[in-house]
Amino acid sequence: MPKFLFKRWYGLHMVLAITLSLLLVAILTLYHWVYGVIGILLVIGLIIATLQVEKRFQQDLKMYMATINHRVKKASEGLLQEMPIGILLFNEEKVLEWANPYMQKITNQESLIGKELVEVFPALDWKPEQKKIDFAYGERIYEVLIRPEERLLYFTDVTEYKELAIRYQQERTVMGIIHLDNLDELSQVMDDQSRTLLTTSVSGVIIEWAGKHGVFLRRISSDKFIAIMDRAALDKLEETRFEILDVVREMTVDNKIPITLSIGIGAGMPTLVEVGKNAQSSLDIALGRGGDQAAVKIGNKLNFYGGKSNAVEKRTRVRARVIAHALRDLIHEADQVIVMGHKNADMDSIGACLGVLKAVQIHDKKAHIVLDSTNAGIDRLMKEVYQSPIAEWFVTPEQAFQLITTRTLLVIVDTHRPSLVIEPRLLEETSRVVVIDHHRRSEEFIEDPVLLYLEPYASSTSELVTELLQYQSDRVSLDSVIATGLLSGIVVDTKSFAFRTGSRTFEAASFLRRNGADTAMVQRFLKEDIQQFIKRARVVMNTEVFKDRIAIAIGDANESYTQVQVAQAAEALLTLEGIQASFVVAMRSDDAVLISARSLGDINVQSIMEKMGGGGHLNGAATQIKDISIPDAVRMLKDVINTEL
Structure with a gap:
């Protein structure tokens, strides 16, 4: 107990003892005065003895405390001198x-x-x-x-x-799935013996590569391998940027259909089950981006390697029919359908929205298209739409909020990224979302769609929607504006059937032409006034050739440009001799910097734009960057190009 409490306790007991003693002496004095004197002497002696004992106790206590303080001080000094800190x-x-x-x-x-x-x-x-x-x-x-x-x-x-800690991280288990992309297509163009010889040689190269890098490899199906490695091995593979992708592609490049690999890697999760799920998710993303690439997911971070070749068309009519029937069932279950594209809508986005609107109306259900504003790229199409009965089905994002119920079906077209849709909050208000898109899958993705139709092999979303329309009813009758809008989307995204055009693209265009699409109207939609032409020409004039094969054009910092204008300028630069890729950097009306990229296929502009926060396709991509100047954006672009190439 504290010293002052001890003294108080001790003093109280002494007073009580003396008081009792004096009381006893007083009682003895009543019997005889001699007894009283003796009692007083004894009490005085007791008090003196007690004081002597107390004094000696206090002296011993002080000596003990002094000894303890000395020992503690000595130990502290020794600790400071000798401790390993x-x-x-x-x-x-x-x-x-x-x-x-x-x-x-x-x-x-x-x-x-x-x-x-x-x-x-x-x-x-x-x-x-x-x-x-x-x-x-x-x-x-x-x-x-x-x-x-x-x-x-x-x-x-x-x-x-x-x-x-480093050793622990380096020895953590990493799981991968290796997929041979084009094995099914090979069976259609090669006999069994040739196919077996080719796949055996490819498998041998993959097994040799795995052994060289310390990867445990086992085939789990005719077109899949499972790979187990540690983090140190994965780091080495990332340093080589998964060179096996190039090796396999180059060894089969002479085939009519070359074999490519898609690799999904999962790492950085606390359990093997989660690592395996990451590996499968990474493979799905790699395939969704067109294959011929590796997707590495470490925790929540996703990196891509490869993706140097154009996607080979793999869609089948069976898949289109299955998706169409699933969409039909979802439409029947809903009380209404809301269709929404991406911000700064283009021809493909509006055309796809019109096609989905028609698919819903075929089943006698209500549908609305969400559109916040128009732009120069879709003005002429929207004028035709607003002059037709279809205009009443267009709503603003605020009006769409008022229409939503628990049974509403939301269809997202021409994008799969939540941040790019016209109104991201609509995704939070609806539990049933359908995604129809033709862009290569990015890391950002709409969560848990009830139906996903993501086909990076398609020329446009309008092409995908056109195919789905054909399976909604035995007889499909399209309004001229809807058919023309869908055809316009295909024409714009294929640059008048010059890029990313497959046999299915012409089949879709033929179907639309038979159902009232007006090609002359399409050409009117694509016209631009002379001032816009001159403005784009000035951008093209301010062009720098970078690394002898890349054109970088810069817009006037005092002028604003639309997404369509910078895209058209990038496409114009590709027509120059010796140019394999083009980038146009310009300021948008909201002070964000637009970068539009185009490529002939030898340079993957998608991976370059992804590093700058955008995305797209191997030969066509874009990004928007806020709070940056044009010179800084150009420097950033050159740094990324240097890194990627």
Whole structure:
């Protein structure tokens, strides 16, 4: 107990004892005065003896406390001198005033006093809010505890711990799935013997590659391998950018249908089950982006490698029919359908919306198209739409919110990224979402759609919707505006059937032409006025040739450009001799910088734009960057190109 409490307790007991003693003496005095005198003498003797004992106790206690303080002080001094933790004391000018012997051992200097901190540890620096940092000095790693108020630094050697942590990370299990993309197509163009010889040689190359990099490999089906490795092996594969993709593609390039690989890698998760799910998810994304690439998902971070070849058309009418019937069932179950495309709508987005609107009306259900505003690229089409009965089915995002019920079906077309839809909040308000898109799958994706039709092999979303329309009814009758809108979407995205055009593209265009699509009207939709033509020409004039094969055009910083204008300028640059890829950098009306990229196929502009926050296809992609100047955007673009190439 505290000293003052002890004294109070002891004093109370002494007063009580003396009081009782005096009371007894008084009683004895009543019997005889001699007894009283004897009693008083005894009480006085007792008091004197008690005081002597108390005095001796206090002296012994003081000696004991002094001994303890001396021992503690001595132990503390010894601890500071001998403990395996470095301690530095510095003044306001960061000049060292004191250091314990362990700091001399760390620095191999006999005296540190009087030296500046930066002189002893040039690389040691910390921010005001930091209380603890890791600091590498020589071959050791120290955890530095910072006490700015006392101007003290504590150095703890954590080298073994850090090495153990690194070793733990390097030895964590990584799972991969390797998929041979075109095996089914090979069976249609090669006999069994040739097909077997080719796949055997490809498998041999993959097995040799796996053995070289310490990867355990086992075939789990005719077109799939499962790969098990550690993180150290994965790091080496990422350094080589999965060179096996190029090896397999080049060894089969002479075939009518070359074999390509898609690889999905999962890592960085706490359990093997989650690692396996990441691997499968990564493979799905790689396939959704057109194959011939590796998708590596470490935790929640996704990286892509490869993707250098154009996707080979793999769609079948069976899949289109299955998707069409699934869409029909979802339409029947819904009380209404809301259709929405991406921000800054283009011909393909509006055309696909019109096609889905018609598919819903075939089944006598209500449908609405969400559109926030028009732009120069769709103005002429929208004028035709607004002059037709279809105009009443267009609503603003605010009106769409008022229409939503628990049974509403939301159909997203021409994008699969939540941040790019016209009104992202509609995704949160509806539980049933259908996604129809032709872009290569990106890391950002709409969560849990009830139906997904993602075909990067298609020329446009309008082509996909046209195919789905054909299976909605035995007889499909299209309004001229809807048919023309769908055809316009196909024409714009294929650059008048010059790029990304397959046999199915012409079949869709033929179906639309038979059902009232007006090709002359399409050409009117694509016309531009002379001022816009001159404005685009000025952008093309301000062109720099980068790395002898890449054209980079820059718009006037004092003018604003639309997405269509920069895209058309990029396409115009591709017609120049020796140019394999083009980039146009210009300012948008909302002060964001637009970058539109186009390629002939030798350079993957999608991966370049993804590094800058955008996306698209191998030969056509774009991005928008806010809070940046055009010169800074151009420097960033060149840095990314240098890294990718």
